[in-house]
Amino acid sequence: MSISLPRSPRAASILSRSLLSAAFSATLAALSLVPVAAQAAGAPECELHRPMRFGGMNWESNLMLVEIERFIVKHGYGCDSEVLPTDTLLALASLERGDLDINSELWLNSTLEPWNKAKATGKVKRIGDIFMGQEAWYIPKYTAERLPGLKKASDLPKYWKDFKDPEEPSKGRFYTCPAGWACEVINGNLYKALGLEKTYTLFSPGTGATQKAALMSAYQRKQNIVFYYWSPTPLVGALDLVKLELPPYDPVKQKCLTDSDCANPQATDFPENPVFTAVNTKFTEQAPKLTAFLSKVKIPLTVENEAMAYMEKNQAEPKDTALWFLKHHQDIWTQWLPADVTQRVKAAL
Amino acid sequence: MFPELISARDLQRPIDAFVNGLVTQYSDVLRSLTQPLLDLLIWADDLLRHSPWWAIIAVVMAVAWLGSRRWRFSLAMGGLLALLGAIGLWEASMQTLSLMLVAVAFSVMLGIPVGIAMASVRWIRAVMLPILDVMQTMPSFVYLIPVVMLFNLGKLAALFATVIYAVPPVIRLTDLGIRLVDAEVLEASRAFGASRSRQLFGVQLPLALPNIMAGINQTTMMALAMVVIASMIGVRGLGYEVLQGINRLQVGRGLLAGTGIVILAIIFDRITQQFGHRQHTRGG
Numbered sequence: 001m002s003i004s005l006p007r008s009p010r011a012a013s014i015l016s017r018s019l020l021s022a023a024f025s026a027t028l029a030a031l032s033l034v035p036v037a038a039q040a041a042g043a044p045e046c047e048l049h050r051p052m053r054f055g056g057m058n059w060e061s062n063l064m065l066v067e068i069e070r071f072i073v074k075h076g077y078g079c080d081s082e083v084l085p086t087d088t089l090l091a092l093a094s095l096e097r098g099d100l101d102i103n104s105e106l107w108l109n110s111t112l113e114p115w116n117k118a119k120a121t122g123k124v125k126r127i128g129d130i131f132m133g134q135e136a137w138y139i140p141k142y143t144a145e146r147l148p149g150l151k152k153a154s155d156l157p158k159y160w161k162d163f164k165d166p167e168e169p170s171k172g173r174f175y176t177c178p179a180g181w182a183c184e185v186i187n188g189n190l191y192k193a194l195g196l197e198k199t200y201t202l203f204s205p206g207t208g209a210t211q212k213a214a215l216m217s218a219y220q221r222k223q224n225i226v227f228y229y230w231s232p233t234p235l236v237g238a239l240d241l242v243k244l245e246l247p248p249y250d251p252v253k254q255k256c257l258t259d260s261d262c263a264n265p266q267a268t269d270f271p272e273n274p275v276f277t278a279v280n281t282k283f284t285e286q287a288p289k290l291t292a293f294l295s296k297v298k299i300p301l302t303v304e305n306e307a308m309a310y311m312e313k314n315q316a317e318p319k320d321t322a323l324w325f326l327k328h329h330q331d332i333w334t335q336w337l338p339a340d341v342t343q344r345v346k347a348a349l
Numbered sequence: 350m351f352p353e354l355i356s357a358r359d360l361q362r363p364i365d366a367f368v369n370g371l372v373t374q375y376s377d378v379l380r381s382l383t384q385p386l387l388d389l390l391i392w393a394d395d396l397l398r399h400s401p402w403w404a405i406i407a408v409v410m411a412v413a414w415l416g417s418r419r420w421r422f423s424l425a426m427g428g429l430l431a432l433l434g435a436i437g438l439w440e441a442s443m444q445t446l447s448l449m450l451v452a453v454a455f456s457v458m459l460g461i462p463v464g465i466a467m468a469s470v471r472w473i474r475a476v477m478l479p480i481l482d483v484m485q486t487m488p489s490f491v492y493l494i495p496v497v498m499l500f501n502l503g504k505l506a507a508l509f510a511t512v513i514y515a516v517p518p519v520i521r522l523t524d525l526g527i528r529l530v531d532a533e534v535l536e537a538s539r540a541f542g543a544s545r546s547r548q549l550f551g552v553q554l555p556l557a558l559p560n561i562m563a564g565i566n567q568t569t570m571m572a573l574a575m576v577v578i579a580s581m582i583g584v585r586g587l588g589y590e591v592l593q594g595i596n597r598l599q600v601g602r603g604l605l606a607g608t609g610i611v612i613l614a615i616i617f618d619r620i621t622q623q624f625g626h627r628q629h630t631r632g633g
Binding site: 089 | 361362365369372373376377380387391490493494497498499501502503504580581582583584585589592593594595596597598
C-alpha cells in the first residue's frame with residue numbers, strides 16, 4: 001500500500017484527504033513523490049506512517065489541549081493528526097482497542113473503575129499528569145456577599161429560602177451533576193450526609209451543556225444559586241465564585257461517598273482529581289519521541305484557568321485558544337520539548 | 350474552499366449578544382408570565398404520582414373501553430400499565446406520563462386551529478409550511494439552550510421542546526384532512542345555504558376526523574420520542590433512567606427504561622387508534 005510512501009506532512013495530508021479507495025493508490029503513489037522531492041532539508045520525519053489519532057472528548061480544557069498537542073505534533077514532529085469526537089468511556093474503550101492513539105485528558109476519579117480495568121489489560125498506559133482537577137460546591141460571590149453567614153456546606157439548611165426551587169417551592173434547589181456522571185453519586189451521598197433532604201431538592205441538570213446554560217443564565221441575572229462544578233473549566237475560570245467549605249478530606253469516608261449503596265454517608269471534602277494523559281501501548285513503541293513529549297505535558301492550574309477564562313470571554317474556538325496559549329506561555333511548553341523541536345514550533349507560530 | 354464573504358464569527362456574535370441581552374433583561378418577566386403553565390405541570394405531576402396506582406390503571410382501562418367498547422382490549426391496556434409498575438418504573442412512568450399528557454393537550458389545542466387556518470387561507474399555508482419544516486428538523490438542542498437560559502432547567506423547557514417537536518403532525522394532518530374533503534360535498538352544503546362556520550363544523554371537520562385522529566396519534570408518538578431529550582434538560586422520568594443507564598454503561602437499566610417508553614407508546618398508540626377507528630366507522 002502507498003500509506004508507507006509519504007515522507008512529508010504535505011504528502012501525508014494529500015493522502016489522507018483523497019484516499020477514498022484503493023483504486024487511487026497508484027496515482028497517489030506517483031503524486032506523493034513530488035512533495036518528497038520538494039521537501040525542505042530541516043523538516044522532520046514523522047515516526048508514524050499514518051495520521052495520529054486523538055480522542056476528542058468534548059469538554060473545553062481537553063479540546064484546547066488536543067489542539068495544542070496537534071500543533072506541536074504537526075510543526076515540531078511533522079506528523080499529521082486527526083481528532084475523533086467521542087466521550088470518556090467510549091474513548092477509553094477505543095484507546096484499548098487501538099482505534100485511538102491518545103486520550104489527552106482523563107480525569108482519574110471520574111473514570112476510576114473503567115481505567116483500572118483498562119490498565120490491567122496492559123494495552124493502555126498512563127504517561128503524564130497534566131494538572132490536578134478540583135471539584136467543589138460553589139456559590140457566586142454576590143450570593144456570598146448577600147449571605148455572609150453562609151460559609152460551609154453544612155450551613156445550607158438555614159438558607160434554603162434563598163435558593164428556592166421553582167418546581168418545588170417548599171425547598172431549595174441544589175444543582176448536582178448531569179445524569180449518570182460519577183459525581184452524581186458523590187453529590188447524592190454528600191446531600192444525604194449533610195442532611196439536606198428536608199430542605200433541598202437534588203436537581204440533576206441532565207447534560208453538561210444544559211447545566212452550564214442554566215448556571216450561566218442565573219449568574220448573568222445575579223440570582224442566588226448553589227451548585228457543584230469542577231475546574232479547570234471556562235465556567236469556573238470566568239465567573240467569580242466562592243467555594244463552600246466541606247469537612248477535611250478523609251479517604252475512608254470518601255470511598256463510601258463514591259458508592260451508590262453507601263449505608264452511612266459522612267461529609268468529607270473532594271480529593272484532588274489527577275488529570276493525566278493515556279496512550280495506547282503500541283503507540284508508545286511506534287513513536288518513542290512523541291511519547292517522550294506527551295509524557296512531559298504539564299500545565300499549571302493558574303495558567304489553565306486563565307486560558308479557560310480567555311476561551312469563555314472571547315468565545316474563542318479551541319484552536320484559537322491553543323494558539324493564544326502557545327504564543328503567551330512559551331516558558332511552559334518549551335519545557336516539554338527538545339531544542340530543535342522547540343525551534344520548529346516557534347517558527348510556525 | 351468556498352470564498353469567505355462574511356466571516357462566520359461576525360454572524361454568530363450578534364446572535365449571542367442578542368440572546369444574552371434577552372436573558373438578562375426579559376428572563377424574569379418571562380418566568381413570571383409562564384408561572385401558571387409551570388403550576389399546571391407541577392399539578393399534573395403531583396396528581397399522577399400521588400394517586401393510587403390502581404386508580405390510574407382503572408382510568409386508563411375506562412378510557413380504553415370508551416375508545417374500543419371491547420373488554421379484552423381494555424384489560425390488555427391495564428395489564429401493560431401494570432407491567433410498568435412490575436418492572437419498577439411506576440414513578441418514572443407517571444412523571445413521563447404527566448409531562449406527555451400536558452404536552453399532547455397543548456399540541457392538539459394549538460395544532461387543530463392552525464391546521465384549519467392553513468387549510469382555509471392560502472398565505473397562512475405558505476408561511477406555516479417552512480416553519481413546520483424548521484420545527485421538525487432543527488436539532489432540538491439548538492433552541493433548547495436559549496430556552497433553558499430564559500426559563501431555567503426543568504419541566505417548562507421540556508414542555509416547549511416537546512410541543513415544538515410534536516405539534517407538526519397534527520397541524521399537517523388537520524390541514525390535509527380538510528383539504529381532502531370532496532369539493533362536491535362542500536358545494537352541496539353551500540347549496541343548502543350552510544354558513545361558513547356550519548360548513549366547517551358540520552361538514553369539513555367531521556369528514557376530516559379520521560385524518561385528524563391520525564395526526565393526534567402521531568403527535569403522541571412524537572411527544573414520547575422527546576422523553577429522553579426532556580431528561581437532558583432536567584426532567585425526571587423514564588428518559589432520565591435511560592440517560593443514567595447510557596452514561597454509566599448500564600445496558601440493563603437503559604434497556605428496561607427504554608422498554609418502559611415503548612410500553613407507554615403502545616398504550617397511547619392503541620387507545621388513540623381505537624378512537625380514530627370508531628370515528629372512521631361512524632363517519633363513513
